[in-house]
Amino acid sequence: MNNREKEDYLKDYSILKGEGKSFFPYAVAKDGGMAVITMLVIIAMTLALGAELGPKADATTTSFSPRPEWYFFFLFELLRVVKPPELTFVATIGIPTICLVLLLMLPFFDRGPERNPLKRPIATLAGITTIAAMAYLTILGARAGSPTEIELAAVGQEDGKRATASSGCLGCHRIGENGNEIGPELTEVGARLPRQAIARTLVNPTAPMPSYAQLQKQDPEKFQDMVDFLASLK
């Protein structure tokens, strides 16, 4: 906007403002109505959905699934879109940072005088696309259950299978028919990685995967079962 356009805007605005109503009581009444609705919605959700509390946190990992609150699904599920492990940081850090900077700088690169959404198609389309993308990722995240079962036949590896199923791997990885697709698929890890490499990854993983070092320390047998089972997947 050049100075001329700025002045025009301010003039137009002061006229529109002059034609308007007083903040009190007109706007205050609407705001108050909305506050009441907000309160009622919160109370209704509380009564209908309660406040569940899962099992107590346990650093030695049994039966957890590292799932964020639903309003972070759209960030979490970016990992599902960006597949190769080398590019994980693009999904975890890169894209969110870029989006945030774009959002912050918006008023400094979109400076045209037009405000009507129908007359600035690029901005409006970009906004709708962003909302659609976030909604899509959120729905993906909501639909991905947190299965704790592995339906592969595991010959002589029942303990390992149980340990793996209860350690939250499936929150992010797919094994056979079960699990999510946020991290790399593990159905045939045994063919890709030797045992030691699998154990090393479990203890010292690349972000964002949590480390299983605690499990190794406190329940080495269970940890070993898990490694054996994973190494047998070929």
Next chain:
Amino acid sequence: MKLPTPPIPKALKPKPARPGSGSSSNGHANGGGNGRIHDLRPGTSDGAGNGGPPSKKSPGIDRAKLKEQAVEVPIGAAAWLDERSGVSPLVRGMLYRKVPRGTNWFYTLGSATMFAFVSQAVTGVFLAMYYNPAPTEAYESITRISNELFLGEFVRGMHKWGATVMIILIFLHMARTFFFGAYKYPRELNWVIGVVLLVLTLAMGLTGYLLPFDQRGFWATVVAVNINASGPVMGPYLADFLRGGSEFTATTLSRFYAIHMLLIPGLIAALIGAHLYLVAKLGTTAPPWLKAEKAKALTKEEV
């Protein structure tokens, strides 16, 4: 302006201290008007019953006098406050400023976000009375809140779902200001403050998720902090700051607690203050499809 100020003794009341009848400030103008209306009413009704001016007649309990005092006290209190703070022109300016023609329900989303924040603050204070941020105690104290305290589970539920509602409202408010082009001149700064508020609100969600110390929240937080650690330059430092070291320890929980209930809410409250200051100063936008029809007519008249 309904602050509970103690009434001032009559002797101390600056009786003729109403400078410039009505023109100086709102408190006085309104006060005068109200006073007169209430002076009249009891007078007429009593007049019909007693047939005389009631005020100076009996020294005992006098309804008219009580009524008069009931009106005088808040006015007096407001005047008292105003005389010392000079705040009433400000309040008047805030309340009786005009909002543009066409202001609709979409414009309530910002204040609804603020309302949700206030609700979070109130329920949060009650939770803080019983919550204990030690790894061996956190989960137990949440269980106690849920199962033993009167309305404990209700307050916890309100805090939990209030967070969801606040997040939805903040995104809706942002969408409104985006599609209405409200981030453009002269409101750029308010958009920037808004984006910071958005990040802080999301950070509230993140730090709060760990506090009940259940499996879900714990591991989600481990993953979230791992993601932080993988960031360039600042990443590892930020992660160490959040964890209070290179590992998840007892410090981590109390650190998240301090961040969640002191640091970020303080920042949010301060920034909402700045946000609203700018809203009041610049005024809210008119809906973008409205044009000032009278513009040309007016300028012609003026010329």
